[in-house]
Amino acid sequence: MMRRKEFVGSFQVPEEIEREILSRLPVKSLFRFKTVKKSWRNLIGDSTFIAMHLNCYGSNTDGFLVHGCYSYGIQLSRSSFDQPRKYIIGSINGLVCLSDKIRCFLKKDDRLRIHICNPSTREIMELPQCYHDHNDFLSGIGFGFCRKFNDYKVVKVSYRRDSSSSEAQVQVYSSNMNSWKMIKIENPSLWTLLPLYRGSGCFNGAFHWQGLKKSSSKKIIKTVVSFQFDEEVFREINLPNDPDFQGDVQFFITEYRDFFSSLVVKQGPNVNVYKVWVMKEYGAPDSWIKQLTIETFSFKIAITDSFGMIPKASKWTANLSYYYNGIVLVARKAWFRCPKKGSTTSFQ
Structure with a gap:
């Protein structure tokens, strides 16, 4: 023995x-x-x-947690943050990017506090301060991963308030270098980025925002603006030329069964209509197809986007108390945990 x-x-x-x-x-x-x-x-x-x-x-992807919050910051309890409100910019590979400000004017001495945290290990890192001039308007922040160099990056887009030009100022943070750098972009005044809570997300190595641009006839049209983290360039993704995207409608950028997608929401007095458009070939506008149309009874909803986290989940969905092919619809101010078996639990 x-x-x-x-x-x-x-x-x-x-x-x-x-x-x-x-x-x-x-x-x-x-x-x-x-x-x-x-x-x-x-x-x-x-x-x-x-x-x-x-x-x-x-x-x-056995389960996911959704917080339907529309226009409010989030309270991070038992953390090292000294500010009571933080905004979720995005999440990828289990890391979450948070900022204390979005869509606001920044004075030269103002601090923009951006953190990257790992909720599983409780590790939090504050990014060094980025440059901003007097009266800069913070238009957009994006978070993503550069596979080519195994590098997590944050992109910040701002505009000069007192400038006659609408040229954007773009800075990129690299986790490998732990520093910011200014980059030059082509056609810097082509797009006006919309608030992040109106649908943004990371897909295929790029962060996406809803945007507006002027057509040749000076008409304002909706579009999608992406920032590619590998090449550090902006690109445009045209939306479908369809009445679903025209007029006063809400659409949200999302992922549906590993495809770049857009969820169009039309809320009526009695019926809400949700239409899912899928881009079968990423970056090819001719590949947009309408995948789903869902009608439900009318209730006030908030589609989770940059103010909530949705880990990749492509097998099921929750529409209050039932699943429907990958679309997540949540009631305002409610938490839903959607396990693989098909039941739904709500946490108020």
């Missing part, structure tokens, strides 16, 4: 097997295992292992 104990005690699991096992564990377990031994702590913090863990575990 003594020899067996000695044999077991001297057995060492190969490093590649340890790496494979750890990469399949939940984040909370990894957070605890960092204290087991130094080699595990170094491994779990390694960027190569983090990418491996995302591939193995990050694709799990």
